[in-house]
Amino acid sequence: MEYRRLGRSDVKVSVxxxxxxxxxxxxxxxxxxxxxxxxLDRGVNFWDTAEMYAVPPRQExxxxxxxxxxxxxxSRGKRDKIVLASKIAGPDKRLTFLRDGKLPFDAKxxxxxxxxxxxxxQTDYIDLYQLHWTERTTNGAARLGYExxxxxxxxxxxxxxxxxxxxxxxxxxxxxxxxxxxxxxxxRWLSESERLGLPRIASIxxxxxxxxxxxxxxxxEVACREDCGLLAYSPLGMGILSGKYIGGAAPASARLNxxxxxxxxxxxxxxxVTEKYVAIARKHGLDPAQMALAYxxxxxxxxxxIIGATTLPQLESNIASIDIKLSxxxxxxxxxxxxxxxxxxx
Numbered sequence: 007m008e009y010r011r012l013g014r015s016d017v018k019v020s021v022x023x024x025x026x027x028x029x030x031x032x033x034x035x036x037x038x039x040x041x042x043x044x045x046l047d048r049g050v051n052f053w054d055t056a057e058m059y060a061v062p063p064r065q066e067x068x069x070x071x072x073x074x075x076x077x078x079x080x081s082r083g084k085r086d087k088i089v090l091a092s093k094i095a096g097p098d099k100r101l102t103f104l105r106d107g108k109l110p111f112d113a114k115x116x117x118x119x120x121x122x123x124x125x126x127x128q129t130d131y132i133d134l135y136q137l138h139w140t141e142r143t144t145n146g147a148a149r150l151g152y153e154x155x156x157x158x159x160x161x162x163x164x165x166x167x168x169x170x171x172x173x174x175x176x177x178x179x180x181x182x183x184x185x186x187x188x189x190x191x192x193x194r195w196l197s198e199s200e201r202l203g204l205p206r207i208a209s210i211x212x213x214x215x216x217x218x219x220x221x222x223x224x225x226x227e228v229a230c231r232e233d234c235g236l237l238a239y240s241p242l243g244m245g246i247l248s249g250k251y252i253g254g255a256a257p258a259s260a261r262l263n264x265x266x267x268x269x270x271x272x273x274x275x276x277x278x279v280t281e282k283y284v285a286i287a288r289k290h291g292l293d294p295a296q297m298a299l300a301y302x303x304x305x306x307x308x309x310x311x312i313i314g315a316t317t318l319p320q321l322e323s324n325i326a327s328i329d330i331k332l333s334x335x336x337x338x339x340x341x342x343x344x345x346x347x348x349x350x351x352x
Contacts, residue, residue, distance in 0.1 A: 007049030008328055010309050012089070012134065013208025014233045015181060019052035019089050021303055022325050023237060025314035026053060030070030031060035032261065032316050038074040039081075041321055046087060048325045054211070054237065054312050056093035056138055057123050058101060062265055065103035069126050076128035090127070091134035091237075093185060093211075094119040096141050111141055111161045113169035120178050135170065136183040136211055146186040148213045148220045148270075150349060163194050167204040174205055183237070185211035189224035196232055207234050209309055214238035216247055216283055216298050217276055217351050219344065226307040235309030241302045242313075243271040243351070248295040249284040252277070261316070271351050279350040282343045290336050299327035301340060 009018040024045045029038035042053070059071035072092065079085050094116060095101055097109045109115060123132060141160035145152045173179045182205045184195055192210055199206045210229060214221045214236060221229075221236060229235050242248055250256045262268055287294040302311045315321035332340075 008303075009051075010235070011233075012309060013181060013183075013235075014206065015208060017089060017133065017181070019310055020050045021308075021310055022048075022050050022328050023052040023054050023091075023310040023312045024050050025239070025312040026055045026071050026075065027059045027061040028261075028314055028316050029060060029074045030067045031062070032264070035074045035077065037316075038071075039078045040318060041315065042075070042078050042082075044318060044321055045325065046084065048322075050325060051087060052089045052091070052310055054091045054239075055127075056095070056136075057119055058093075058095045058104065058138070062267065063098075063100055068101075068104060069122070072123055072126035076126050080128045085129055089133045090129065091136060091183070092123050092127070092132050093136040093138035096137065096139045098139075111137055111166040111169070113165070113172065116166070116169040116173065120173050124178060131177060132179045134181045134183050134208060135173070135179040136185050136209070137166070137187075139186040140188075140191060142191075144188050144191065146188045146191065146212065148218050148351075150220075163198040164202055164204070167195070167199055167202065171204050181205070181208040183207055183209040183211060183234075185237075187212065187225075189228055192225065192228050192232075192234065196228075196234070209234055209237050211237040211239055211312070213240045214302060214305075214308070215241045215243045216301060216340065216344070217243040217271055217279065218349075220349065221307075226305075229307040229309075236305075236307050237310050237312055238302050238305075238308055239312045240271075241299055241311050242295055243276070243280070243298075244268055246271045246276060246280050247283060247298040249280065249287075252281060252284065273351060275347060275350040279343060279347045282347075283340070286336060286339045286343070289339075290333070292330070292336070293323065296323060296327040296330055297332065297336065299324060300330040300332050301337075303328060303330075304332060 060067040287297040313324040
């Protein structure tokens with residue numbers, strides 16, 4: 007396993023990060039425990055979760071993923087071996103069941119969310135605490151097009167940072183991060199923390215894959231120059247880049263068949279581009295999913311690549327991508343497809 011520094015801290019995290027959002031929906035508690043055992047055995051010390059997981063979000067499963075992690079931590083006694091990340095949900099019309107649907111990033115909500123997560127996780131602290139998405143309307147979730155709403159209000163950056171500082175002082179969180187954010191937002195978090203002497207963001211968790219390289223515009227430079235690297239989620243485009251959906255081959259239980267509301271990577275252009283990437287992999291004797299993950303692993307601005315799996319063989323294969331170094335021929339062929347289809351998932 008390879009390890010990289012998290013922000014400007016002394017904490018080293020595995021380049022492969024264990025994603026957990028299927029636990030409690032597509033995976034049972036026992037299966038989640040098996041995944042954690044395997045990941046740790048393979049050197050994966052970085053796990054990412056969120057208060058709203060499992061996905062898709064619904065009242066019946068909200069918080070279940072953290073609960074599954076908590077029972078593993080209690081039974082295994084290996085909290086010191088893990089760098090644990092979680093997230094606080096922001097405003098979302100789907101989440102009326104979470105804190106009465108009122109989800110600004112103010113002190114009251116941050117305190118309540120942290121305490122609830124700690125209870126479910128059965129731990130005294132969270133290593134990296136992230137804002138899951140922005141309060142303001144923006145396109146940080148990798149959407150093209152930006153619509154400005156000058157009348158919109160949101161919790162001031164300084165107020166949120168102070169609330170997070172209170173949690174750091176209480177020993178409940180160690181570092182902070184952002185997610186689904188823009189370059190403007192990232193720089194505002196950084197400038198406000200510097201101006202006021204408040205916690206500095208250590209990471210940016212945004213979508214990034216061969217099907218979605220929008221992070222490279224603006225945010226990649228921020229990640230490198232400001233030492234707040236990308237935690238890449240959906241590195242396989244929700245499984246599309248494995249090639250298993252080509253020609254309708256995936257079983258009904260596959261995520262995008264089971265949850266047809268996930269539309270981001272399902273368009274006809276994405277399907278065409280995926281076929282081209284799968285062809286490159288097979289031409290060079292590579293597993294398509296491993297090639298796609300190895301590409302993300304190799305990016306200079308990436309701190310960690312968040313992988314998710316519903317089976318142990320999938321997890322084994324995804325973790326093994328860390329040992330794959332793509333040749334210049336493979337990289338050149340990938341770039342040729344990218345130039346032809348720069349943004350296949352509008």
